[in-house]
Amino acid sequence: MAGTGLFAEILDGDVYKYYADGEWKKSSSAKTVAIINPTTRKTQYKVQACTQEEVNKVMESAKTAQKSWAKTPLWKRAELLHKAAAILKEHKAPIAECLVKEIAKPAKDAVTEVVRSGDLVSYTAEEGVRILGEGKFLVSDSFPGNERTKYCLTSKIPLGVILAIPPFNYPVNLAVSKIAPALIAGNSLVLKPPTQGAVSALHMVHCFHLAGFAKGLISCVTGKGSEIGDFLTMHPGVNCISFTGGDTGIAISKKAGMVPLQMELGGKDACIVLEDADLDLVAANIIKGGFSYSGQRCTAVKVVLVMESVADVLVDKVKAKIAKLMVGPPEDDCDITPVVSESSANFIEGLVKDAKEKGATFCQEYKRDGNLIWPLLLDNVRPDMRIAWEEPFGPVLPVIRINSIEEGIHHCNASNFGLQGCVFSKDVNKAILISDAMETGTVQINSAPARGPDHFPFQGLKDSGIGSQGVTNSINMMTKIKSTVINLPTPSYTMG
Ligand SMILES: NC(=O)C1=CN([C@@H]2O[C@H](COP(=O)(O)OP(=O)(O)OC[C@H]3O[C@@H](n4cnc5c(N)ncnc54)[C@H](OP(=O)(O)O)[C@@H]3O)[C@@H](O)[C@H]2O)C=CC1
Numbered sequence: 434m435a436g437t438g439l440f441a442e443i444l445d446g447d448v449y450k451y452y453a454d455g456e457w458k459k460s461s462s463a464k465t466v467a468i469i470n471p472t473t474r475k476t477q478y479k480v481q482a483c484t485q486e487e488v489n490k491v492m493e494s495a496k497t498a499q500k501s502w503a504k505t506p507l508w509k510r511a512e513l514l515h516k517a518a519a520i521l522k523e524h525k526a527p528i529a530e531c532l533v534k535e536i537a538k539p540a541k542d543a544v545t546e547v548v549r550s551g552d553l554v555s556y557t558a559e560e561g562v563r564i565l566g567e568g569k570f571l572v573s574d575s576f577p578g579n580e581r582t583k584y585c586l587t588s589k590i591p592l593g594v595i596l597a598i599p600p601f602n603y604p605v606n607l608a609v610s611k612i613a614p615a616l617i618a619g620n621s622l623v624l625k626p627p628t629q630g631a632v633s634a635l636h637m638v639h640c641f642h643l644a645g646f647a648k649g650l651i652s653c654v655t656g657k658g659s660e661i662g663d664f665l666t667m668h669p670g671v672n673c674i675s676f677t678g679g680d681t682g683i684a685i686s687k688k689a690g691m692v693p694l695q696m697e698l699g700g701k702d703a704c705i706v707l708e709d710a711d712l713d714l715v716a717a718n719i720i721k722g723g724f725s726y727s728g729q730r731c732t733a734v735k736v737v738l739v740m741e742s743v744a745d746v747l748v749d750k751v752k753a754k755i756a757k758l759m760v761g762p763p764e765d766d767c768d769i770t771p772v773v774s775e776s777s778a779n780f781i782e783g784l785v786k787d788a789k790e791k792g793a794t795f796c797q798e799y800k801r802d803g804n805l806i807w808p809l810l811l812d813n814v815r816p817d818m819r820i821a822w823e824e825p826f827g828p829v830l831p832v833i834r835i836n837s838i839e840e841g842i843h844h845c846n847a848s849n850f851g852l853q854g855c856v857f858s859k860d861v862n863k864a865i866l867i868s869d870a871m872e873t874g875t876v877q878i879n880s881a882p883a884r885g886p887d888h889f890p891f892q893g894l895k896d897s898g899i900g901s902q903g904v905t906n907s908i909n910m911m912t913k914i915k916s917t918v919i920n921l922p923t924p925s926y927t928m929g
């Protein structure tokens with residue numbers, strides 16, 4: 434159970450502690466932040482509201498710890514990460530329990546998130562020993578005017594202190610996808626978890642603590658992003674920011690100093706359906722892509738752009754599948770569970786009302802109970818409706834009927850987002866041409882958008898992000914190249 438047994442030391446009364454200098458601590462602020470259970474809409478957990486002074490101390494110890502960690506052999510760093518991964522997977526049940534209570538993730542998906550996270554940590558350790566174990570050797574005479582008098586050796590060095598800020602929808606997985614690459618590359622890491630999801634993240638951090646990482650190497654400060662976020666992201670002790678979330682990321686990128694940024698932000702992933710598509714496959718992917726975790730995924734299908742000639746058939750198929758979705762509490766492993774907060778539910782409702790006023794066709798009756806919103810397909814959506822462009826982050830999916838491929842590509846590219854998209858067609862050549870024309874970081878052909886498998890590159894264009902994630906890209910992003918040049922008094926050619 435969460436907060437008991439091995440996890441008892443992270444709890445003080447009914448308030449979870451924060452993690453600094455290898456210890457679980459109470460904040461001197463004597464203030465707490467409540468975490469509201471999206472299903473009951475009552476306080477489920479409380480966490481510490483850390484102070485700026487506490488953030489300063491965390492940054493100092495992260496800097497000190499990084500210096501010795503950078504001198505730790507790669508195989509030893511990997512060994513510790515493998516240990517943390519095993520502990521994490523062993524304790525999937527209490528962590529999954531927190532995910533169910535804090536963010537209403539369906540029970541089975543919650544367990545999957547923890548297991549996937551353990552696998553990601555292990556994979557990162559393995560990948561790290563390979564890619565960080567290699568550098569380059571360059572000779573000078575390949576550039577015009579040079580003799581072979583210089584040997585250049587390059588290696589990848591850590592950046593220092595990495596600040597990791599994940600969003601509520603994957604508080605464990607999107608935290609470890611930043612923690613593991615940072616650590617294997619020899620950095621230290623400060624985590625600011627999302628408030629909804631903070632307790633799951635604190636349990637995950639305890640697994641790293643139990644694995645035996647040196648004090649100060651990993652820290653976890655809790656508090657509202659709106660209160661301590663700016664102080665963290667503008668802190669002079671931070672050498673790199675890895676952020677996943679919404680528009681907050683755009684604001685951070687304007688405020689942060691001259692440090693590398695990895696930003697994975699929102700999306701309005703389009704699903705373009707051609708006349709020759711396998712419509713059963715499309716319908717199954719629209720359900721999986723649009724409605725899993727109630728549409729609260731950055732990679733969710735967020736607009737269907739279907740050729741008019743097959744639209745009626747497709748809409749009927751999707752409607753039939755929506756009717757079979759189970760709606761209810763995450764504990765019962767329902768498909769559709771309450772969205773994360775009342776304000777999120779209100780926002781989604783605003784988009785639905787706007788679509789209603791402007792004449793969209795409701796394929797189901799709009800139904801809401803608290804934060805629980807029944808799945809809704811909106812047909813005949815037009816570009817003047819907000820839902821055509823904004824991401825609901827909820828179980829509401831617009832369908833726009835198109836009369837040409839160009840119209841579909843135009844709608845996709847007119848979005849300010851450019852995360853992922855998908856195309857359904859039996860003609861792979863045509864699908865590739867469309868994929869090339871879509872201004873998104875990834876296009877899936879004949880499947881719904883998805884980030885996984887976690888070692889695939891994952892990136893957004895335009896307002897969807899800066900840089901690229903995926904295990905290898907994250908490790909590379911959290912390092913810098915250092916060159917050492919050996920200068921020879923006379924040119925030397927091997928076997929010359
Ligand atoms: N591209 C991607 O990979 C993903 C993108 N997203 C996007 O994220 C959004 C939903 O996630 P959500 O968690 O609500 O996103 P937010 O941007 O609201 O929050 C993300 C994180 O930022 C923190 N934060 C809030 N304010 C600040 C600040 N001023 N400075 C620093 N950190 C701050 C939050 O903390 P706190 O919770 O305390 O406010 C949270 O940890 C959607 O737009 C979605 O598309 C989500 C998942 C993946």
Ligand SMILES: O=C(O)C(O)COP(=O)(O)O
Binds near residue numbers: 602
């Ligand atoms: O946070 C998100 O929404 C993602 O990064 C999507 O991950 P997924 O495609 O594995 O659900």
